[in-house]
Amino acid sequence: MKVVLKLTGKLFDEENVETLLRHTQLIKDRVVRGDKFVVVCGGGRIARHYIGILRKLGISEGWSDITGIEISRINASIINALLGDIAYKYIPRDIEEFLVAWSSGKVVTLGGLQPGQSTNAVAMIVSELINADLMINATDVDGVFDKDPKEYPDAKLIPRISVKELMKIVKTNTLAGSYELFDQLALTIAERSKIKIYFINAFKPDNITRVLEGLNIIGTEIIYT
Numbered sequence: 001m002k003v004v005l006k007l008t009g010k011l012f013d014e015e016n017v018e019t020l021l022r023h024t025q026l027i028k029d030r031v032v033r034g035d036k037f038v039v040v041c042g043g044g045r046i047a048r049h050y051i052g053i054l055r056k057l058g059i060s061e062g063w064s065d066i067t068g069i070e071i072s073r074i075n076a077s078i079i080n081a082l083l084g085d086i087a088y089k090y091i092p093r094d095i096e097e098f099l100v101a102w103s104s105g106k107v108v109t110l111g112g113l114q115p116g117q118s119t120n121a122v123a124m125i126v127s128e129l130i131n132a133d134l135m136i137n138a139t140d141v142d143g144v145f146d147k148d149p150k151e152y153p154d155a156k157l158i159p160r161i162s163v164k165e166l167m168k169i170v171k172t173n174t175l176a177g178s179y180e181l182f183d184q185l186a187l188t189i190a191e192r193s194k195i196k197i198y199f200i201n202a203f204k205p206d207n208i209t210r211v212l213e214g215l216n217i218i219g220t221e222i223i224y225t
Contacts, residue, residue: 001035001212004135006123008202009044011138012075022205023138023221024082033088038102038130039079039109040123049070061205065115072111072119080109095129102130119183124189135195136211137182139200143220144169157218162225163191188221197222 005027011020012202027037047068054064088106092098094113101108111124115121120137123173127135141149142157144166149155167187182190190197200219210217 001134002130002132003030003035003212004038004123004127004130004132005208006040006120006135006137006138007075007079007118008115009042009047009072009075010140011037011202012041012046012078016132016203018207019151019203020078023202023208024079026205029081029085030209035212036105037107038123038126038132039076039081039107040119040126041072041075041109041111042119043068043072043111046074048091060082062111062115065112069112069115073163074111076109076111083107083109085216095125098126099129102126117185118183121185121189124182124186124193124195127195128189128193132195133153134211135197136208137197137199138208139199140202140217142198142201142204158220158223162223163187164225166222167191191224194224 009024017039020049027039029115029162031037050067051064051069054067076204080089080091086107088101088104088108090097090101092101092108092110098108098110110122112119123135123137144158145155146158147155166182167184170182170184170187198211198217198219198221200217204218207217208218
């Protein structure tokens with residue numbers, strides 16, 4: 001099975017080292033069983049910290065994007081180091097480098113690729129390129145909700161949602177900016193590729209195993225209608 005795993009950058013804080021170890025051990029176990037992985041890492045708190053500084057200095061959004069991309073690549077290098085010899089040792093910086101890395105047969109880890117493009121979009125781009133069987137978006141909440149669960153205690157988890165409905169949610173900004181969802185580019189690629197997608201909580205790594213084995217999960221499945 002070819003799997004693209006998008007990890008929220010919020011995992012890369014000091015207090016989450018045990019969770020990162022669980023993720024990488026899970027990947028190692030699945031590789032032994034024959035699965036192939038791409039791991040796309042977000043920038044997280046450190047990226048937001050530096051982007052905030054750049055904005056206060058009046059530096060352009062393009063340079064802010066570049067800074068965030070570099071931090072996401074550092075996060076990818078952490079996963080790379082934890083995976084050891086099963087990982088391709090160079091973090092791809094563009095699509096051509098990614099395809100070379102993927103051809104090695106090893107786990108490929110990467111962060112952002114270019115300004116104006118989220119790591120969610122990167123995950124969908126590479127999913128389409130390798131014709132992935134599955135894309136797992138491991139974020140900091142249990143899945144897609146009818147409203148931001150961090151702001152509204154009565155928010156309800158949506159177990160299954162069409163990509164068109166998810167597009168409406170993202171387009172109308174129904175959810176707060178801190179609530180991680182796909183951007184429009186990621187959704188456009190999802191709609192045309194019809195790749196199976198799940199949103200799960202990155203802080204509950206066992207859910208990844210359950211997705212891979214077709215078991216019931218706490219999360220959201222994207223459907224195409």
